[in-house]
Amino acid sequence: MARLILLLIGLLLAGCTTSAQAPPEQETTPEARQATITAVQLPKGSFPRLPFVAPDGIVWCSESSGESIARIDKNGAITHLRIPGSSNSPAGIVRGPDGLIWFAGFQLIGKISAEGTLSGWRTGRGVNLGLPNAITTGPDNAVWYTNEKVPPAISRISTSGALRHTTVQTDDKLAKLPGITTGPDQALWFTLSSNAKGAKHSIGRMPTDGNPAKLWPLPGEASPGRIVTGPDSALWFTMARGIGRMTVDGNFTEYAVPDDARPSDLAASPDSALWFTTDQARIGRITTSGQVTLHAVDGAQQLTGIAAAPDSTLWIADGKADTVWHYSPAG
Incomplete structure (x- = not known):
């Protein structure tokens, strides 16, 4: 009888041990990544x-006031390529069909080789940009x-410097052409304000x-600016107080x-939306269905x-702070 009682107690203890095992680990949802911002400081007054x-x-x-083009590599190292002369006011930058970096300035179209050599064309000596x-x-x-000459034109320059102005x-002598892009129909689309x-x-x-x-008039005081596909x-x-499509x-x-x-510049992002700068030290995101967040x-x-x-990160120029911000959106 004693052996039977001990056997029953052992079985009960074994059952208790089995039922007390820790439950399997549950999967947890990772926390959403917060937006991060890194500042790349440029020389004072470079704008x-x-x-x-x-x-x-x-x-x-x-760098409009710094008369330079800044190059920031993947490690954050900065090189400043000084444009010869003065009053160059460099603005837009693109990658040209020849693989070089091209930029526009006052009466100037320049390009930068892989080695950092600047070349290009200026108005004068038979060249009329x-x-x-x-x-x-x-x-x-x-x-x-x-x-933006009077009257304004859309101009084409080949990699060898051949020019054509259309x-x-x-009739507006104050007309400005602040934006241009290649459209999905393989034509050039631009803004006129x-x-x-x-x-x-x-x-x-x-x-x-x-x-x-061909021009499509916009309603009211739209004042279109930068444009992208x-x-x-x-x-x-x-636009003056919105985003147009x-x-x-x-x-x-x-x-x-x-x-x-007030939006100023915008860019199409790999996240299938568009991002834009505003006058309130904020950037905006707009989806293709028109949902806007700041x-x-x-x-x-x-x-x-x-x-x-x-x-899908963003690089944002800050003229007053002489800074380029690297912004990684939350996700």
Whole structure:
């Protein structure tokens, strides 16, 4: 009987041991990544304006007052390429059809070799560039830029320097052409705005064959600025108080931006949305369905240009703070 009792007790203890085993580990959902911001400080008074991220991840940024083009490598090391002369006011930067870095300035189109050598063209001595402003690489192995001479034009320059100017038909002597991009239809799309009272603001399309541009008037005081091709194969552009979208057949939609923020530059991102700078030290994100959110850039003072990197991070120029901010969105 004693043995039977001990056996029963052992079985009960074994059962208790089995039932008391720790439950299997449960899977936990990782916390959402917070946005991170890193500052790349440039020389005082350089006034960075428009950044550009090359396919190799190198960041280039025009220094409007510093008369230079800044190069920021993947380790954050900065090289300043000084443009000869003065009053160059470098602005837009693109990767040209020859693989070199091209930029526009006052009466200047320049390019930078892989070794960091500057070359290009200036108005004078038989060269008439006009007044270059925005710049883009066209679908025809040439570089195109908006030309703010009177009357304004869309200009084409080949890699060897051959020029062609096509006048934009407008009677407005104060017309500005602040943006240009290659559209999904392999034509050049640009913005036309003006400070003249009662001026008409438009989105323009210029074919590569040199035929005249077609203009689509915008309502009210739209004042379009920078323009890009979006991930939905439509044209997206900044406006005085919103973001505009236009299809290649001219259908226009305007999206309001919260808090009366004024957009200035925008970029299409690999995250299938568009990001833009505002006058309130914040950047905005707009989806292709028109949903807008604003995000603070802590420490920013005067955001000007924005560029999206292949890894969906953003590079943002801050003219007043002489800083280029590297922003990694929350995810």
